[in-house]
């Protein structure tokens with residue numbers, strides 16, 4: 001059902017792709033087949049409830065390996081919050097994806113993945129302990145920690161770049177304890193991601209059941225399609241197609257949108273909005289992919305110089321650059337521009353955005369300036385409070401802090417410092 005994009009072979013079941021994370025050749029898994037949704041689905045689209053809609057979108061990707069009732073149950077637990085589309089300007093909506101438990105869009109992928117794993121662990125008597133190892137640029141850590149907290153048979157190890165995540169992000173991933181360990185890495189996100197990938201091909205570690213919970217894992221990547229389906233449904237724009245701007249770092253989210261389109265969702269154009277880590281905007285200009293050294297920005301969840309999921313995007317477009325160009329525009333924005341984006345939204349629309357959402361807003365605005373007839377949404381991927389200092393400095397006002405965040409601030413952080421791969425390896429071997 002899933003094959004490696006490296007050799008287009010090694011087809012595995014959903015369960016195997018879920019537990020392996022990365023294919024044996026270190027490449028990413030991709031579904032063997034992407035089926036278009038049938039006319040029956042579209043005829044009933046508007047009146048279908050969100051859970052049923054999600055079930056129809058996702059069922060083929062779990063390959064009948066999870067029975068209907070169980071899959072439905074996982075979906076209900078995953079989508080237990082709202083995804084409002086808020087009008088912020090003419091033809092411009094913010095699709096808020098941050099109303100989940102850790103206030104960033106990654107909650108959906110993390111919860112779906114933990115639900116699927118929990119199902120297999122419970123029902124197929126997997127006796128071995130599973131270690132989930134995950135690199136985070138900020139929000140993945142909290143979402144994965146929350147999704148897997150207390151799940152029997154699973155240990156979670158989170159690698160995050162020292163000093164490069166926000167205070168609230170760090171609290172979310174270091175204060176849970178229980179089956180969650182947080183490793184603070186001297187270096188950027190790309191270094192964390194590189195180390196995680198290395199553990200999977202390390203023979204000394206292959207006796208351990210190691211897997212990843214980054215968007216390289218199909219169970220985290222694929223459910224992100226739901227934002228686009230739900231967004232389209234919530235907008236209620238009959239017979240019209242959409243333009244979507246996605247704040248992008250590792251490009252899992254954008255790539256899920258493209259998969260949704262491949263299934264038939266009427267999205268006309270995608271905008272990838274990045275920060276100074278502009279590997280993809282450069283690619284779209286030159287057609288040449290050149291990974292870059294990561295630079296730190298105020299949109300830290302997008303500080304990725306070598307986005308893992310880009311290979312999936314190329315595959316969706318059959319590695320045809322011209323076809324990709326027709327449907328994707330990529331812009332980069334500096335921190336200064338992003339800060340003024342937050343101000344713009346606040347002063348002109350009384351809309352408070354986080355820096356990532358503001359970047360996406362800028363991308364959409366730029367695109368609509370040349371395509372004024374289109375209707376667009378930008379994905380607001382995190383709650384502004386997660387980037388408190390940046391947002392307050394930008395709008396020059398204090399913002400209200402939700403109760404759950406105030407509680408978090410009283411908790412004690414637990415973390416272990418890691419300098420290099422050897423230290424990570426001995427940590428894993430010692431468990």
Ligand SMILES: *Cc1c(COP(=O)(O)O)cnc(C)c1O
Pocket residue numbers: 104105106138139140215247248249250251252253254301302356381382
């Ligand atoms: C992870 C993240 C992104 C980037 O998403 P990708 O799927 O990695 O491109 C954007 N915004 C926020 C708030 C995030 O946490």
